[in-house]
Amino acid sequence: MIQAVRTALGDKAVIDDAHDIEPWLHDWRGRYHGATPAILAPDSTAGVAQIITLAAAHGVPLVPQGGNTSMVGGATPPADGSALILSLRRLKRIRHVDPTANLAVAEAGVILADLHDAALAQGRRFPLTLGARGSATLGGLASTNAGGTQVLRFGTMRSLVAGIEAVLPDGQIHDGLAALKKDNRGYDLDHLLVGAEGTLGVITAVTVRLVPAIAARAVAWVGLSSPHDALRLLHALESTTDAIESFELLPAESLAAVLRHIPATRAPLAGAHRWHVLIEAVASDAGAEPPAQLLERLLAPALAAGLAADAVIAASEAQAEAFWRIRDSLSESERALGPAAQHDISVPVERMPDFMLDAAAACDARFPGTQASGFGHLGDGNVHFHVRAPAGMDAAEWYGDLAPVVTSYVHDLVTAAGGSISAEHGIGQMKLAELQRLAAPARMAALRAIKAGLDPHGLLNPGKLLALARGPATP
Missing domain, CATH: 3.30.43.10 (Uridine Diphospho-n-acetylenolpyruvylglucosamine Reductase, domain 2)
Structure with a gap:
């Protein structure tokens, strides 16, 4: 070969x-x-x-x-x-950027940050970003249906993909790059490939949706007492404006981990707060109300009513980036804390505050010595829920013996709350057994049938998403 x-x-x-x-x-x-x-x-x-x-x-x-x-x-x-x-x-060409149609065609190996730059050069932007934007590629983002910090307004990668070019398991090329608004030729192969984790075909290029470039933005950091207050604040903002693109929730311990392990970071607020929210508001029209003014106007009544305890609006772009650096460094700082069972899960938005508090308390009680906490995208119900190993526990012992038990327990809590064991990271090989254990039989039967129909010999990304035995080679 x-x-x-x-x-x-x-x-x-x-x-x-x-x-x-x-x-x-x-x-x-x-x-x-x-x-x-x-x-x-x-x-x-x-x-x-x-x-x-x-x-x-x-x-x-x-x-x-x-x-x-x-x-x-x-x-x-x-x-x-x-x-x-x-x-x-090596498939790293941005084939076309059309600012009039608000579309771009980029190959699978194009790095997300490079697409951001290319769109910006045409007065447009691609409204999906995440901490790994300097290394994550468009093909991988589509194959995993990536989320990120702007799902609140623009949805996941699936919502931003307007067309797909891919090679199917038999070597045939599917050319679906045309951004058709109407296409009723049966099953939607593009959407089937998005989120399939490379198990049904190999994405080679994508057509993605662009939006107007940001004329101005403002980033605020808010301290409050509970995730319930954070959700009420989000609802208050959303009832007034559609300019809110990001609303990130994190507990005090997550902020403390960043300040302790990530160099050149500092606390945005002077006082101590149990919970924190990072908010970004944008304006695409230079004639619109300046986002900083908008946030100041909307946060003032929240502060007066006690919904928020303190808030600061970034006074410069450098300060705004410093706020975002804290959020983008959460995973890195959590890793520095030592072994942990890490869960990318989702629950209905209205249940997220209760879940974050109740699940953490339940885990701490069920597994003495562990420490559980969560942070995430409050507006879309996505919780990054981590349970850290007891102090001094050997990593091999933790990952081999206790972490799988912790994960099953957390996933049971998620399922009971009507949620999903994978919000934006996919199944990969980490969650194979849990998907099999918890997914409805109808879902699993459909997934297996689709995989068997397109890749009967199991040659594409074996051992990911579905644990299927490989068949014999094609004669």
């Missing part, structure tokens, strides 16, 4: 030096470690199609990989070296 790819696409399409391969064998959190004899790195959709055709002929599994920022081991190859990594990083 490796030699066949080298013959067909040249030496640049094959990386087989162990030193060059090694950085791509581990997930971002360091939880999963794989092996592979080579990384295949085509530079075109046609090259991807050739590789997948050869993989089908040779019966060789492929693990699609972009920026390798998966939080659930979704881009890590199997540990036995039985699969090849299919890297999309």
